[in-house]
Amino acid sequence: MDHALELSIRYHTGHAPARGRTMKLIVVWDVPTRLFHWLTVILFVATYVTWRLDWMFWHAYAGIAVLAIVVFRLLWGFFGSETALFTRFLAAPRLALRQLANLFRREPDRWIGHNPAGGWMVMLLLGLLLFEALTGIYIDNDMADVGPLTSVTPASVADLISTLHQVLWQALLAASVAHILAVAVYWVAKRQNLVLPMITGCKAMPLGVRQPAQAGALRALVSLGCGILIAAAVAKFL
Numbered sequence: 001m002d003h004a005l006e007l008s009i010r011y012h013t014g015h016a017p018a019r020g021r022t023m024k025l026i027v028v029w030d031v032p033t034r035l036f037h038w039l040t041v042i043l044f045v046a047t048y049v050t051w052r053l054d055w056m057f058w059h060a061y062a063g064i065a066v067l068a069i070v071v072f073r074l075l076w077g078f079f080g081s082e083t084a085l086f087t088r089f090l091a092a093p094r095l096a097l098r099q100l101a102n103l104f105r106r107e108p109d110r111w112i113g114h115n116p117a118g119g120w121m122v123m124l125l126l127g128l129l130l131f132e133a134l135t136g137i138y139i140d141n142d143m144a145d146v147g148p149l150t151s152v153t154p155a156s157v158a159d160l161i162s163t164l165h166q167v168l169w170q171a172l173l174a175a176s177v178a179h180i181l182a183v184a185v186y187w188v189a190k191r192q193n194l195v196l197p198m199i200t201g202c203k204a205m206p207l208g209v210r211q212p213a214q215a216g217a218l219r220a221l222v223s224l225g226c227g228i229l230i231a232a233a234v235a236k237f238l
Contacts, residue, residue, distance in 0.1 A: 026202065029197055043062055044172075047062045070126060070129045071130075079223060080223070082113075089118075104189045104190075106190050136165055137238050138238050
């Protein structure tokens with residue numbers, strides 16, 4: 001095995017490749033998917049900090065930004081790279097439950113993209129982020145009396161949306177903690193580093209594994225542009 005490749009595999013897996021086994025690095029996460037992941041982390045922290053400091057002007061803009069990138073990710077789940085496609089990583093629930101049952105079993109990482117449990121966690125987080133952003137934008141418009149739905153929405157419904165925004169935040173926080181704990185368990189119990197591939201985009205896999213198809217930059221820019229336009233429209237008309 002080439003020495004440089006061996007060092008790279010050691011760097012990505014945390015250990016040297018087994019003797020006699022030929023490994024290679026493949027790109028499993030494209031740049032748009034990785035940027036979405038880390039932008040979500042940054043905006044999640046930003047929404048919390050701006051809320052705690054009562055910087056509601058910036059809190060509202062952070063929420064709109066969250067909506068824009070979530071819409072982008074939803075579009076990317078249909079038109080993006082192979083490992084980003086919903087049809088690629090959404091497995092039967094029984095497979096996710098079976099994987100969770102073996103959570104503490106040490107085994108090699110054979111999944112090119114999201115594993116079954118991870119795929120359902122992605123969908124849960126996307127759903128929570130989407131409705132948290134939508135309810136937050138409605139509340140901001142309601143308080144500023146600029147949303148066209150304000151005058152026709154009953155007070156009871158407006159109160160329900162406000163309560164839902166708070167409940168969704170707690171659910172989002174719990175799901176995020178569960179996600180982080182799962183990544184930590186995979187790192188400690190299974191010796192699988194799930195963080196590094198989301199930074200470098202690469203994962204060490206056996207030589208016979210096929211390189212996943214990658215979508216072009218133009219498709220990513222169009223999807224992002226649609227996300228920004230939809231978020232801006234929602235912020236203006238909700």
